[in-house]
Amino acid sequence: MSGKEIEVVQNIYDENDKIALETKASLEELGIFVVNVMGAPGAGKTSSIINIIRNLPEEKIYVIEGDIESDLDTVKLKDLGINTIQINTGGACHLDAPTIKNALQNLEFSQPGILFIENIGNLVCPAEFQIGEHIKMLICSAAEGSDKPYKYPLAFEKADVILLTKCDLKEYVDFNDDFFLKGIRGLNKSVPVFEVNAKTGQGFSAVAEWLKHKSH
Amino acid sequence: MHEYPITEQIVKIASDKAKENNARKVTRIALVVGEYSGFIGESIQMYFDIISKGTICEGAFLEIEKIKAKWYCPACDIYYLRQPFSFACPQCGKDGEPTSIGKEFYVKNIEVET
Numbered sequence: 027m028s029g030k031e032i033e034v035v036q037n038i039y040d041e042n043d044k045i046a047l048e049t050k051a052s053l054e055e056l057g058i059f060v061v062n063v064m065g066a067p068g069a070g071k072t073s074s075i076i077n078i079i080r081n082l083p084e085e086k087i088y089v090i091e092g093d094i095e096s097d098l099d100t101v102k103l104k105d106l107g108i109n110t111i112q113i114n115t116g117g118a119c120h121l122d123a124p125t126i127k128n129a130l131q132n133l134e135f136s137q138p139g140i141l142f143i144e145n146i147g148n149l150v151c152p153a154e155f156q157i158g159e160h161i162k163m164l165i166c167s168a169a170e171g172s173d174k175p176y177k178y179p180l181a182f183e184k185a186d187v188i189l190l191t192k193c194d195l196k197e198y199v200d201f202n203d204d205f206f207l208k209g210i211r212g213l214n215k216s217v218p219v220f221e222v223n224a225k226t227g228q229g230f231s232a233v234a235e236w237l238k239h240k241s242h
Numbered sequence: 243m244h245e246y247p248i249t250e251q252i253v254k255i256a257s258d259k260a261k262e263n264n265a266r267k268v269t270r271i272a273l274v275v276g277e278y279s280g281f282i283g284e285s286i287q288m289y290f291d292i293i294s295k296g297t298i299c300e301g302a303f304l305e306i307e308k309i310k311a312k313w314y315c316p317a318c319d320i321y322y323l324r325q326p327f328s329f330a331c332p333q334c335g336k337d338g339e340p341t342s343i344g345k346e347f348y349v350k351n352i353e354v355e356t
Contacts, residue, residue, distance in 0.1 A: 029269060030265070030353065031352070031353050032259055032351060032353075032354060033350075034255065034350060034351050035349070035351070036255050036349050038248055038347050039347060122247070151280055179340070180280070183340050209329075211337065
């Protein structure tokens with residue numbers, strides 16, 4: 027009996043990342059641009075998706091809704107005539123690449139367009155798992171407080187675009203713009219930050235314009 | 243919860259490597275876990291004991307090396323640990339940049355019996 031050390035050095039995310047890249051490549055062939063929408067519960071992910079879609083009337087839109095339970099958001103989107111499917115993770119705190127790969131079998135892509143994948147409401151783990159996206163969109167509401175970049179740095183570091191939602195609440199929650207933006211810039215020098223308000227639709231045309239440019 | 247599928251992956255990586263080397267048993271698995279990898283060593287250990295049962299990895303010792311996240315200041319050319327609610331360089335006070343130090347999450351090596 028002899029103990030022998032064997033060098034491995036293998037990334038534990040490799041398997042997930044491999045599947046994510048395959049998914050991305052196969053969707054690219056169909057002309058689908060994938061947006062991974064991340065944010066805390068109640069940040070306004072679904073409302074933001076709906077408002078962006080309203081500002082992209084000429085784009086074909088697909089949505090995958092990830093939730094631990096329920097299909098409330100899917101019903102909301104389907105009522106608006108948007109091609110949506112629901113994933114219930116039954117407790118898992120994030121979506122991963124195999125879950126999306128399976129879900130895609132239930133979604134038919136009739137023409138090129140944009141696929142929004144709404145991740146589980148959580149500011150931690152969704153940032154760690156690629157799911158086949160072209161960009162990560164981070165939704166952060168003013169009500170969550172301006173210290174979030176400092177407390178959840180990875181989500182802000184990895185974001186390709188950030189939406190500050192419920193910006194009409196800033197004055198009521200003592201939101202500190204400078205502190206928030208300084209935190210973001212310490213993590214991510216170039217990420218665009220849009221202030222939006224889903225109640226009035228304020229700011230979403232600029233987000234839609236940015237996304238259109240990015241996806242073409 | 244989220245450590246479960248990831249621990250399955252660790253057992254798979256170690257088992258595959260051990261079998262490739264005609265080993266009978268894995269006695270130790272060395273993991274490198276960055277502070278920002280989002281994984282908690284104790285939680286991996288708990289799932290490992292359950293998932294490894296009946297595999298070549300059963301009873302193996304999980305050795306977890308934790309890495310603190312570091313920022314880089316291009317002006318001073320130094321790496322540093324950040325203070326709470328700040329990303330400022332301790333020398334010049336300007337905000338540095340995040341680095342890959344602290345995001346590690348890999349199986350470094352395994353010890354096996356042949």
